[in-house]
Amino acid sequence: xxxxxxxxxxFVQRAMIAxxxxxxxxxxxxxxxxxxxxxxxxxxxxxxxxxxxxxxxxIGISPLYVTVxxxxxxxxxxxxxxxxxxxRKINADSAIGIISSxxxxxxxxxxxLSGGYNVDLFSYLxxxxxxxxxxxxILAFIVFVMVLAVVVYFYDDLFALTFxxxxxxxxxxxxGRINILLFLLTAVAxxxxxxxxxxxxxxxxxxxxxxxxxxxxxxxxxxxIAAVGFAVGAVLxxxxxxxxxxxxxxxxxxxxxxxxxxxVFVVKKLYVPRR
Amino acid sequence: xxxxxxDNLTFRYNGxxxxxxxxxxxxxxxxxxxxxPNGSGKSTxxxxxxxxxxxxxxxxxxxxxxxxxxxxxxxxxxxxxRLSALNTHFPGTVEEIIQMGLSKKDQDTLTRTLKMMAxxxxxxxxxxxxxxxxxxxxxxxxxxxxxxxxLIFDEPTTALDPETREMxxxxxxxxxxxxxxxxxxxxxxxxxxxxxxxxxxYLDKKVIFSGTFKEFCSSRDMAGIFGPSSQHIICHQHDRTxxxx
Numbered sequence: 001x002x003x004x005x006x007x008x009x010x011f012v013q014r015a016m017i018a019x020x021x022x023x024x025x026x027x028x029x030x031x032x033x034x035x036x037x038x039x040x041x042x043x044x045x046x047x048x049x050x051x052x053x054x055x056x057x058x059i060g061i062s063p064l065y066v067t068v069x070x071x072x073x074x075x076x077x078x079x080x081x082x083x084x085x086x087x088r089k090i091n092a093d094s095a096i097g098i099i100s101s102x103x104x105x106x107x108x109x110x111x112x113l114s115g116g117y118n119v120d121l122f123s124y125l126x127x128x129x130x131x132x133x134x135x136x137x138i139l140a141f142i143v144f145v146m147v148l149a150v151v152v153y154f155y156d157d158l159f160a161l162t163f164x165x166x167x168x169x170x171x172x173x174x175x176g177r178i179n180i181l182l183f184l185l186t187a188v189a190x191x192x193x194x195x196x197x198x199x200x201x202x203x204x205x206x207x208x209x210x211x212x213x214x215x216x217x218x219x220x221x222x223x224x225i226a227a228v229g230f231a232v233g234a235v236l237x238x239x240x241x242x243x244x245x246x247x248x249x250x251x252x253x254x255x256x257x258x259x260x261x262x263x264v265f266v267v268k269k270l271y272v273p274r275r
Numbered sequence: 276x277x278x279x280x281x282d283n284l285t286f287r288y289n290g291x292x293x294x295x296x297x298x299x300x301x302x303x304x305x306x307x308x309x310x311x312p313n314g315s316g317k318s319t320x321x322x323x324x325x326x327x328x329x330x331x332x333x334x335x336x337x338x339x340x341x342x343x344x345x346x347x348x349x350x351x352x353x354x355x356x357r358l359s360a361l362n363t364h365f366p367g368t369v370e371e372i373i374q375m376g377l378s379k380k381d382q383d384t385l386t387r388t389l390k391m392m393a394x395x396x397x398x399x400x401x402x403x404x405x406x407x408x409x410x411x412x413x414x415x416x417x418x419x420x421x422x423x424x425x426l427i428f429d430e431p432t433t434a435l436d437p438e439t440r441e442m443x444x445x446x447x448x449x450x451x452x453x454x455x456x457x458x459x460x461x462x463x464x465x466x467x468x469x470x471x472x473x474x475x476x477y478l479d480k481k482v483i484f485s486g487t488f489k490e491f492c493s494s495r496d497m498a499g500i501f502g503p504s505s506q507h508i509i510c511h512q513h514d515r516t517x518x519x520x
Contacts, residue, residue: 163367220367
């Protein structure tokens with residue numbers, strides 16, 4: 001089966017478009033999260049997504065709307081992580097751990113209440129980008145536009161906040177507002193990334209492209225663009241390879257991201273002189 | 276109208292008073308030195324003035340406006356003791372850091388500031404790749420590029436080499452003398468306080484002393500805290516230079 005033939009399928013086109021949008025969103029947000037040592041927030045929110053999906057399935061909402069229906073609980077969880085972190089009494093990693101455990105534990109209990117694990121819940125654990133529906137495609141587009149607008153409009157504030165929160169505060173930047181915005185968008189991105197890579201691999205979508213771009217030691221703006229480039233490249237190649245070889249797309253996308261990181265890391269070690 | 280006014284400020288952390296009923300004012304053009312032992316609340320006071328921390332009670336005014344209403348942050352240049360959590364992988368170049376938060380990014384001003392701080396050759400380097408001294412130069416350039424009316428330095432020269440330290444103090448002294456820039460300097464460097472500052476605030480969770488050098492030099496309480504010889508050295512340096520050299 002050649003590439004043009006693959007691209008003719010409607011579900012492949014939807015997967016490609018949604019994948020590119022979600023990858024770009026995850027990479028943009030991931031850059032700020034990684035640099036602020038919130039790398040594991042994706043993992044925490046993904047686990048919460050598991051709990052949220054369990055609630056949604058228990059209620060009996062149509063699988064078509066599970067992504068949208070899971071959003072409110074995940075958003076509340078991200079705000080809880082923010083609140084716990086900003087209390088200064090709990091470290092970020094501990095706060096993520098608390099919410100993450102709560103999400104998984106609640107998910108398992110609710111799945112059990114609904115009569116045990118079922119196929120639907122497992123499909124969310126490992127994701128399947130090829131099953132993206134029109135609602136999810138529209139949601140991905142809206143979130144992409146929102147994240148792009150926030151990053152462009154608040155670029156200076158996000159840059160300062162990522163560099164040093166106290167310094168940003170002394171510049172009159174409303175760090176609380178920017179933080180909440182970042183956490184809210186991350187929650188939405190985590191729910192969408194679940195569709196691409198599955199709950200188990202959401203954090204990879206957020207972390208890996210940013211980490212790969214950071215190895216290149218470029219300016220902030222160029223690193224952001226490179227992160228998006230790596231993320232989009234991994235999604236497009238991942239979907240095509242997965243479709244042709246009949247392999248799971250989410251895992252293939254994550255493996256390609258790790259492949260990019262390894263190549264950039266090795267090339268930098270071998271060819272870039274230390275200053 | 277004072278540039279900074281602090282009224283009855285109390286800050287608590289975990290139920291313990293870190294600062295208690297602090298009151299003082301800083302007039303325009305003043306070079307104020309803030310000294311005190313470790314843990315006396317010097318940095319906490321600065322963070323309360325800049326809105327980084329919120330006081331339990333009390334009031335801070337900047338340029339005559341309550342902190343909550345103050346919006347003209349470009350009038351203030353702040354140099355922290357150490358960046359609170361500098362990630363060495365942060366991909367910001369020196370130029371990006373110096374221009375951070377500027378509403379108008381002007382290449383000529385940037386070039387001039389880089390040259391002034393002797394870091395023109397580092398403009399395109401990543402901040403995390405630089406030595407601590409070079410990072411502090413870049414951070415000072417960031418504080419100075421807006422030509423602020425108020426400069427706040429929190430232990431700015433810790434771990435700087437003597438040459439950079441000298442350059443730092445003479446530059447800020449010159450700005451204070453020639454342009455009337457108000458300077459608040461938190462430091463352990465008692466020699467520098469005598470040489471540059473005109474007023475002194477001695478802090479130990481509360482204000483122990485606040486006044487001019489003349490008052491400081493004649494204060495028996497301060498002789499008790501600093502020891503007569505240290506007080507003599509500080510006062511001698513101040514008499515020799517008259518403050519801000």
